[in-house]
Amino acid sequence: MIQKAKGTYDVYGQYGKRLLYIEDLIEGLMEKYNYEYFRTPIFESSNLFHRGVGEATDIVTKETYDFKDRGNRDLTLRPEGTAGIVRSYIENKMYGNHSIPVKAWYYGPMYRYERPQSGRFREFYQFGVEVFGSNDPMVDVEVISIPVNLYKLLGLKEIKVNINTLGDSESRSNYREALVEYFRPYLNDLCEDCKDRFNKNPLRILDCKVDANLEIMKHAPKTIDYLNETSKKHFENVKKYLSALNIDYVVNTNLVRGLDYYTHTVFEVEAKVKGFGSQNVLCGGGRYDNLVETLDGPKTSGVGFALGMERLIAALDYEKIELPIVNNIDLYIIPVSENEKDYSFNMCMDLRLNGFIVEIDYNNRNLKNNFKNADRLNSKFVMIIGEEEVKTGIITIKNNITKEENKIKKEDLINFLDENIGE
Numbered sequence: 001m002i003q004k005a006k007g008t009y010d011v012y013g014q015y016g017k018r019l020l021y022i023e024d025l026i027e028g029l030m031e032k033y034n035y036e037y038f039r040t041p042i043f044e045s046s047n048l049f050h051r052g053v054g055e056a057t058d059i060v061t062k063e064t065y066d067f068k069d070r071g072n073r074d075l076t077l078r079p080e081g082t083a084g085i086v087r088s089y090i091e092n093k094m095y096g097n098h099s100i101p102v103k104a105w106y107y108g109p110m111y112r113y114e115r116p117q118s119g120r121f122r123e124f125y126q127f128g129v130e131v132f133g134s135n136d137p138m139v140d141v142e143v144i145s146i147p148v149n150l151y152k153l154l155g156l157k158e159i160k161v162n163i164n165t166l167g168d169s170e171s172r173s174n175y176r177e178a179l180v181e182y183f184r185p186y187l188n189d190l191c192e193d194c195k196d197r198f199n200k201n202p203l204r205i206l207d208c209k210v211d212a213n214l215e216i217m218k219h220a221p222k223t224i225d226y227l228n229e230t231s232k233k234h235f236e237n238v239k240k241y242l243s244a245l246n247i248d249y250v251v252n253t254n255l256v257r258g259l260d261y262y263t264h265t266v267f268e269v270e271a272k273v274k275g276f277g278s279q280n281v282l283c284g285g286g287r288y289d290n291l292v293e294t295l296d297g298p299k300t301s302g303v304g305f306a307l308g309m310e311r312l313i314a315a316l317d318y319e320k321i322e323l324p325i326v327n328n329i330d331l332y333i334i335p336v337s338e339n340e341k342d343y344s345f346n347m348c349m350d351l352r353l354n355g356f357i358v359e360i361d362y363n364n365r366n367l368k369n370n371f372k373n374a375d376r377l378n379s380k381f382v383m384i385i386g387e388e389e390v391k392t393g394i395i396t397i398k399n400n401i402t403k404e405e406n407k408i409k410k411e412d413l414i415n416f417l418d419e420n421i422g423e
């Protein structure tokens with residue numbers, strides 16, 4: 001038997017229903033926030049991610065799915081959504097003719113060759129947003145409020161918002177120098193990857209899972225001590241607007257995030273669910289005021305976030321949160337014999353197009369098994385269509401819960417169902 005590829009999963013049953021419910025909620029929420037739906041390709045030029053996400057990141061050095069197509073082009077399955085949206089923003093010249101800021105939302109599969117474990121897949125789905133063209137800290141907070149409000153709407157209570165700032169380019173480069181000075185004497189104590197990070201991007205050392213418990217990590221310089229006035233002010237305003245929206249947050253000075261493009265605000269939302277382990281980071285994001293320029297666009301501010309759908313659903317399951325999903329049908333139709341099938345089939349389709357959830361027997365079951373099937377599908381009503389019904393157009397409809405029966409004319413069916421469903 002051929003099995004699914006490692007780190008992937010199939011969607012069906014209750015999981016599928018929960019997923020669709022959340023996708024719907026996201027779509028509605030994005031409409032209220034006035035974001036525009038974007039869809040970019042699942043594969044892009046490898047270069048985009050090398051330059052966008054960062055050459056020294058774990059994502060680019062160890063986790064991308066790279067391939068050559070038949071025209072010998074270097075392509076990569078997107079490991080995240082931001083770089084593709086930025087490419088689209090630049091390529092479609094949205095800085096010229098779009099209303100500013102451009103507020104984009106997206107949803108789709110991402111690919112990272114990571115070691116599969118709970119909450120970590122090789123194919124996973126992200127919902128994210130990117131906002132271009134405003135450096136107002138209010139936008140940082142609008143972005144942070146999106147996952148926070150989504151989690152709240154879904155009933156998740158135990159969440160923790162961690163924020164930090166990396167400052168603007170000047171602050172970041174002062175901080176970088178401080179880190180280099182600090183780590184230089186300890187180079188031999190660091191893992192091989194961090195020795196490489198030391199030269200390419202020393203900030204990444206703080207993010208290392210291997211060296212995380214070294215004593216020297218605890219005393220490393222903190223971004224917050226290297227901020228210039230503009231950066232300090234930006235961060236103070238972010239905190240002010242978070243308070244204005246009553247969003248609880250914690251400043252975590254060790255938060256640097258695993259991608260290279262951030263400036264100023266970075267944030268992550270954690271599920272405070274006991275035993276949730278490594279999958280507790282539900283989402284992450286931040287500001288990236290240089291990325292558009294790095295990818296050959298005009299100087300444009302950007303800020304965004306992305307959340308993993310798998311971790312969100314796992315958190316809901318863990319907290320035993322029920323979602324209002326429909327697990328029943330309105331009507332089950334039983335044609336008595338071959339002769340009534342066309343009449344029944346036509347009625348079934350008509351009722352579906354009038355808004356009812358209708359199923360019909362496709363397996364020529366006997367009456368007993370058909371009633372069993374109606375129960376299995378949690379049908380509210382059952383209709384048996386025999387010779388008499390077809391001839392007279394008068395149908396017996398049975399309430400499958402109260403067992404009460406009503407005889408009604410075919411043309412009155414829609415009214416009857418309208419009045420009796422949803423009570």
Ligand code: HAM
Nearest residue numbers: 080082119120121124282283284285286304305306308
């Ligand atoms: P990220 O932190 O790499 O950020 O990923 C965001 C979220 O995607 C994570 O918090 C997690 O929920 C989910 N995620 C990441 N990797 C996996 C995986 N292997 N399996 C399951 N879920 C996963 C970004 O991707 C940035 N593009 C976010 C961003 C947007 N920053 C600015 N704009």
